[in-house]
Amino acid sequence: MSNALLDPTLLDGLRPRGTGADGGRVPRALLEVDRLERQFDGLKAVDGISFTVAPREVVSIIGPNGSGKTTTLNLVTGTIPPHGGRITLDGVRIDTADAARIAEFGVARTFQNGRAFATLSVADNVEVGMHSTLRASRPFRSLAHLFLLRWVALLGELFIAIIGTPASRRERALIDATVAAEIRRFEDRLGPRRDDPAYSLSYANRRRTEIARALAVRPKLLVLDEPTAGMNPSETAEVLEQLLDLKAEGQAILLVEHKLDLVMSVSDRVIVMDGGRIIAQGRPEVVRHDPVVVEAYLGRRRGLGGSDLL
Numbered sequence: 001m002s003n004a005l006l007d008p009t010l011l012d013g014l015r016p017r018g019t020g021a022d023g024g025r026v027p028r029a030l031l032e033v034d035r036l037e038r039q040f041d042g043l044k045a046v047d048g049i050s051f052t053v054a055p056r057e058v059v060s061i062i063g064p065n066g067s068g069k070t071t072t073l074n075l076v077t078g079t080i081p082p083h084g085g086r087i088t089l090d091g092v093r094i095d096t097a098d099a100a101r102i103a104e105f106g107v108a109r110t111f112q113n114g115r116a117f118a119t120l121s122v123a124d125n126v127e128v129g130m131h132s133t134l135r136a137s138r139p140f141r142s143l144a145h146l147f148l149l150r151w152v153a154l155l156g157e158l159f160i161a162i163i164g165t166p167a168s169r170r171e172r173a174l175i176d177a178t179v180a181a182e183i184r185r186f187e188d189r190l191g192p193r194r195d196d197p198a199y200s201l202s203y204a205n206r207r208r209t210e211i212a213r214a215l216a217v218r219p220k221l222l223v224l225d226e227p228t229a230g231m232n233p234s235e236t237a238e239v240l241e242q243l244l245d246l247k248a249e250g251q252a253i254l255l256v257e258h259k260l261d262l263v264m265s266v267s268d269r270v271i272v273m274d275g276g277r278i279i280a281q282g283r284p285e286v287v288r289h290d291p292v293v294v295e296a297y298l299g300r301r302r303g304l305g306g307s308d309l310l
């Protein structure tokens with residue numbers, strides 16, 4: 001039997017809804033994933049998984065290569081649609097929405113292979129994600145989702161951009177302040193490069209720019225796919241510090257990461273996937289020594305090759 005079954009956090013599902021171990025109230029989950037499924041040509045990449053992320057919680061997904069981690073993030077963020085199951089954010093069902101709508105609901109992400117806009121400056125890259133949150137400059141934004149009325153929204157926004165309104169000017173000032181604040185988070189690295197195009201940045205600085213862009217929208221849930229991929233140990237340590245700062249600020253995070261030391265240092269809970277399923281979940285120290293988890297990785301090292309996790 002898995003040690004993870006001894007983890008008290010796993011008993012939560014057996015308690016009456018809304019009560020904690022001591023019978024007191026616990027916050028409603030921010031993200032609830034229920035029996036999520038996704039196949040590729042018959043391969044069950046995500047095979048009926050269920051998990052939650054609470055407000056202010058840092059939850060990491062680990063697992064051998066090909067176990068379904070990135071697919072899970074892609075489903076949560078609407079990058080690809082699920083074939084079954086249900087996802088809710090703050091009580092609102094999001095699995096039927098597209099990526100842009102899910103971003104508006106409060107989920108921001110970074111990608112495994114980095115997706116900074118090459119010819120935009122650092123500052124513009126950070127700003128670009130905020131356009132989904134604009135109210136005064138984009139009062140007709142809800143029309144943009146209606147195919148036939150998109151042009152009405154576009155013309156309206158163009159008009160406001162040209163003439164400006166007091167509210168849109170206040171919004172502009174807020175955007176500038178937010179971009180400055182997010183660049184300041186990575187000050188030594190991004191500060192001197194705020195006007196440089198992304199293509200001229202180091203790989204690590206492009207990843208930092210992406211994280212700053214995701215944070216600029218003040219997401220309810222920050223989804224990070226291998227934020228330290230390709231980084232050396234000192235750069236990785238820097239990212240860990242920044243994640244710990246975000247955690248202290250109360251930012252809820254869903255993280256996929258191969259570097260186990262970082263995962264163990266920052267996570268409140270760790271979910272372990274293998275073959276599209278969750279094979280264990282619980283507190284980091286419990287999961288780390290779970291024989292089922294150790295076997296999943298050692299099995300691959302011995303016979304299947306693949307993971308550098310343990």
Ligand SMILES: Nc1ncnc2c1ncn2[C@@H]1O[C@H](COP(=O)(O)OP(=O)(O)OP(=O)(O)O)[C@@H](O)[C@H]1O
Nearest residue numbers: 040041043045063064065066067068069070071072
């Ligand atoms: N677009 C796709 N088309 C076909 N198969 C896919 C696609 N995306 C993922 N898969 C397959 O789904 C399975 C899960 O892939 P996924 O990328 O989610 O794994 P992962 O755990 O994130 O792996 P890694 O640690 O290597 O990033 C793999 O077998 C992969 O080949």
